[in-house]
Amino acid sequence: xxxxxxxxxxxxxxxxxxxxxQCNYTVSPFSNLRWYKQDTGRGPVSLTIxxxxxxxxxxxxxxxxxxxxTKQSSLHITASQLSDSASYICVVSPNFGNEKLTFGTxxxxxxxx
Amino acid sequence: xxGVAQSPRYKxxxxxxxxxxxxxxxxxxxxxxxxxxxxGQGPKLLIQFQNNGVVDDSQLPKDRFSAERLKGVDSTLKIxxxxxxxxxxxxxxxxxxxxxxxxxxxxxxxxRLTVV
Numbered sequence: 491x492x493x494x495x496x497x498x499x500x501x502x503x504x505x506x507x508x509x510x511x512q513c514n515y516t517v518s519p520f521s522n523l524r525w526y527k528q529d530t531g532r533g534p535v536s537l538t539i540x541x542x543x544x545x546x547x548x549x550x551x552x553x554x555x556x557x558x559x560t561k562q563s564s565l566h567i568t569a570s571q572l573s574d575s576a577s578y579i580c581v582v583s584p585n586f587g588n589e590k591l592t593f594g595t596x597x598x599x600x601x602x603x
Numbered sequence: 604x605x606g607v608a609q610s611p612r613y614k615x616x617x618x619x620x621x622x623x624x625x626x627x628x629x630x631x632x633x634x635x636x637x638x639x640x641x642x643g644q645g646p647k648l649l650i651q652f653q654n655n656g657v658v659d660d661s662q663l664p665k666d667r668f669s670a671e672r673l674k675g676v677d678s679t680l681k682i683x684x685x686x687x688x689x690x691x692x693x694x695x696x697x698x699x700x701x702x703x704x705x706x707x708x709x710x711x712x713x714x715r716l717t718v719v
Contacts, residue, residue: 494645526710533607533694533710534646579645590659593645 492517494594496580502600507570511597513563513580525554525565526579528596534579537565567599575601605629607711609695615717621683624714628676628697632709634658637670637680638694640713646694652678685718692716 494515503509515523522541526534538547538554540563546555551568567574580594608627616622628635633654638646649668651659654675663670667686672678682689692715698708 531692531713531715533609533696533712535710536708581645591648593647595643595645 492582492584492592494580494582494592496578496594496597498597499595500598500600502602503570505570505572505601505603508566508568509570509599511565511567511578511580511599513565513594515561515563515580515582515592515594517561517582517584517592519584520558520561520582521585522583523554523556523563524581524583524591525552525563526581528577528579530576537578570601572601572603575599607695607697607709609693609711609714611714612712613715613717615719616685618687618718619684621681622685622716623682624680624693624695624716626678626680626695626711628678628695629699629709632697632699633675634698635672635678636696636698637678638696638710640692640694642691649680682716685716687718690716690718 497512520542522539524539525537527537528534537549537552540547540556542558553566556563577596577598579596582592610625614622635652637649639649640646649663650670652672655672668682670680692713694713695711
């Protein structure tokens with residue numbers, strides 16, 4: 491069964507600190523992995539998208555890594571800001587065409603001043 | 604580029620009532636998805652359209668949920684009658700298979716449904 495597991499379930503850090511969120515998946519076949527940020531009451535917004543041949547991708551203070559061999563990904567947030575408080579969802583897709591995404595349950599990140 | 608539009612943003616109804624949600628995808632996006640996201644969980648796909656045809660509705664509770672996409676553009680999702688466990692955020696997303704990136708896979712802001 492295709493699954494995406496994320497850890498930790500929730501995380502609280504001080505503003506300005508760095509943090510790393512983890513994602514393990516068992517989706518097969520594998521085409522691409524995405525990290526989304528979801529603010530409370532809003533739809534998910536894409537942060538990064540990586541194919542199996544990419545092992546790192548950055549978007550500002552967000553850096554995602556991918557190890558397709560171990561089926562693990564991480565999202566590193568540098569110099570956190572209060573606006574980073576949100577849920578971060580790891581999503582895996584088996585193909586680029588008829589998208590059939592498998593969603594993780596997300597990590598709830600809270601940044602405190 | 605305009606995003607995926609959804610309405611209403613919020614809806615509160617009593618159980619056994621009916622409700623409808625509307626979605627307008629990004630112009631030119633052939634694929635449209637409806638997701639249900641229960642608090643604390645990831646989105647669950649309810650139905651996927653390719654133009655105006657249904658590609659996947661395996662997780663749609665067809666006894667109470669229905670969806671249509673007339674003319675391959677706008678879509679509506681209906682619940683009749685609603686149950687307490689239908690309380691969730693209903694997300695619409697659209698995507699295009701053209702080009703390299705997937706493919707403007709974009710979510711709307713969602714409709715938060717509360718059934719009381």
